Amino acid sequence: MKSKGYSRRSFLKGAAATFALSSLGVHSAFAGGPKKKYRVALVGTGWYGKSDLFRLIQVAPVDVVALCDVDSNQLKKAADLVSKRLKTDKIPKLYKDYKKLLAENKLDILMIGTPDHWHPLICIDAIKAGCHVFVQKPISIDVMEGEAMLAAARKYNKVVQVGTQRRSTPYLKQAKEDIVEKGLLGKVSHAEICCYYHMRNRNNPDEKPVPDFLDYDMWVGPAPKRPYVGLPHRGWWRAFMEYSNGIVGDMCVHMLDAVRWNLGLGWPKKVTSWGGVYIQKDSQATTSDTQLALFEFDELNVVWTHRAWGQAADPKYPWSYKLYGDKGVLECNTMMYDFKPLDGGEPIHRDVFIDKVNYPEDLTEQDIELNCAQAMRVHMLDFLSAIENGGRPVADIEQGHISTASCILANLSMKLGGRPLVYDPETRAVVGDPEATQMLTRPYRAPYVHPHPEQV
Missing domain, CATH: 3.40.50.720 (NAD(P)-binding Rossmann-like Domain)
Structure with a gap:
C-alpha cells in the first residue's frame, strides 16, 4: 500500500x-x-x-x-x-x-x-x-x-x-498585544518568574550493565561520562549538570524568554544567582533543588525562583511569569493569564484553548x-x-541563544558563589572576569571537538 x-x-x-x-x-x-x-x-x-x-x-x-x-x-x-x-x-x-x-x-x-x-x-x-x-x-x-x-x-x-x-501561544500573544503593548500595565519595572514543581529526580540507583539496545557511549557524546545506572531517558538525565542546565535551563529559560519577548528585551546587563542543594541531599542529582537568580535590565529586575520541594508561593501560578507595572499586574502560565488593573477597572482572565475537534x-x-x-x-x-x-x-536562534545563555550565566554565578556576571556578546567574554570567561566553554570529551563561532 x-x-x-x-x-x-x-x-x-x-x-x-x-x-x-x-x-x-x-x-x-x-x-x-x-x-x-x-x-x-x-x-x-x-x-x-x-x-x-x-x-x-x-x-x-x-x-x-x-x-x-x-x-x-x-x-x-x-x-x-x-x-x-x-x-x-x-x-x-x-x-x-x-x-x-x-x-x-x-x-x-x-x-x-x-x-x-x-x-x-x-x-x-x-x-x-x-x-x-x-x-x-x-x-x-x-x-x-x-x-x-x-x-x-x-x-x-x-x-x-x-x-x-x-x-506562539495564542492567548499569551493576545495578552502581549492587548495588554502589554497597549500600555495597560504602564511602566513595567519588575518581573517575577518561577517554578515550584517537584521535578528533580531523587533516586539513587546502582550501576548496571548497559543493555545491548543502547549505545550509551554515543548517548554521552561530548559530555562527561557518568556510570550507567539505567535508561537515561525522560526524568533522569535532566537531574545532572553533565547533560543539562538543571531546572534553570529547563524551566527558567521558558519564562525568562517570555518576559523578554513581551517587553522587547535583549541581553541582561548583569546576572547574579545563589542556590544549591539545600534539601534533597540524598539524591545522585547534581542540579540545584533551590535557586534564586536576578537578571538586571535597564530599570527592570527579573527575579527567578525555583524550589523542587515545599509549596508554591502562588499555587495558582506554580510555573509562571508575572509582569508588574505601575498601572497593573499581568500573571501568565501555560494554562491561563490574569490581568489586574490597579485603578479599580475590570480584571481580564483568559484560559488556554485545547482543540479537541480538529x-x-x-x-x-x-x-x-x-x-x-x-x-x-x-x-x-x-x-x-x-x-x-x-x-x-x-x-x-538568536533569541533562543540569549535566553539560554542568560540561564547558563545564572548557573555560573551560583557556582562562583553568587558573583555578578556581565556578559559582552561582542567580545564573547564576561567583563573583567577571566575565570568566568573560561567557564563559558565547557571541555568536551575526546574525540569530540567543541564548536567555535569563528570556525563553523
Whole structure:
C-alpha cells in the first residue's frame, strides 16, 4: 500500500492552523499555507522529540525520511508511531548515527529532540548539510556552543526555530498585544518568574550493565561520562549538570524568554544567582533543588525562583511569569493569564484553548502536553513561514541563544558563589572576569571537538 500523502483532512487542519497563525498577525504572507512537501528527519525520538514531529505533521505536508536514536528499542517504537500518524506502510529509515543520516539523505528540515548536551553539534552539522533546524530549548550547555550555533545559522542562511513556544501561544500573544503593548500595565519595572514543581529526580540507583539496545557511549557524546545506572531517558538525565542546565535551563529559560519577548528585551546587563542543594541531599542529582537568580535590565529586575520541594508561593501560578507595572499586574502560565488593573477597572482572565475537534489524535497521544499542542502547531507554522517567506521566526536562534545563555550565566554565578556576571556578546567574554570567561566553554570529551563561532 502506498502512502496516502497529504490528505484533504490534513490540508484542512493545516489551513485552520494557518488561519490561526495569520489571525495573530504573524507572517500574513503565509495565508496560503505551506507551498511544498517537506523532507524531514528527527534526531532524538523520545517524548518531546516525537511530540514536536507530530505537531509538524498536523500542519504541513511532510515526508518523514528518517529517524535517529541511540536506543534501538525507542527508535523502532517511534517509527511505528510515525507511520501510523502518517497513515502509511512506509517506515522511515532508521539510524543510530546522525552524521550518517545527514550524509545519506537530502533533507529540508532536521528536528532535534535529544538531551541538551547534544543540541549544538547536531544543529551545526545539520545547518552545514543544508537543513533548516527545529531545536528544543535550552539550545546549549555552555555559552560558546550557543554562539557557534548562531554563527552557523547566519553564515549558511538557515532558519533555526527554538522550542520556546510561549511566543506562539495564542492567548499569551493576545495578552502581549492587548495588554502589554497597549500600555495597560504602564511602566513595567519588575518581573517575577518561577517554578515550584517537584521535578528533580531523587533516586539513587546502582550501576548496571548497559543493555545491548543502547549505545550509551554515543548517548554521552561530548559530555562527561557518568556510570550507567539505567535508561537515561525522560526524568533522569535532566537531574545532572553533565547533560543539562538543571531546572534553570529547563524551566527558567521558558519564562525568562517570555518576559523578554513581551517587553522587547535583549541581553541582561548583569546576572547574579545563589542556590544549591539545600534539601534533597540524598539524591545522585547534581542540579540545584533551590535557586534564586536576578537578571538586571535597564530599570527592570527579573527575579527567578525555583524550589523542587515545599509549596508554591502562588499555587495558582506554580510555573509562571508575572509582569508588574505601575498601572497593573499581568500573571501568565501555560494554562491561563490574569490581568489586574490597579485603578479599580475590570480584571481580564483568559484560559488556554485545547482543540479537541480538529485534532482528536491529541486526545490519545501518550504523554502529550495538551495545553501546549495548539501553541506548538502555531510555532511550527511560523517556522515554515520563515523558511518560505524569509525573515526570522518568532523564536529565532538568536533569541533562543540569549535566553539560554542568560540561564547558563545564572548557573555560573551560583557556582562562583553568587558573583555578578556581565556578559559582552561582542567580545564573547564576561567583563573583567577571566575565570568566568573560561567557564563559558565547557571541555568536551575526546574525540569530540567543541564548536567555535569563528570556525563553523
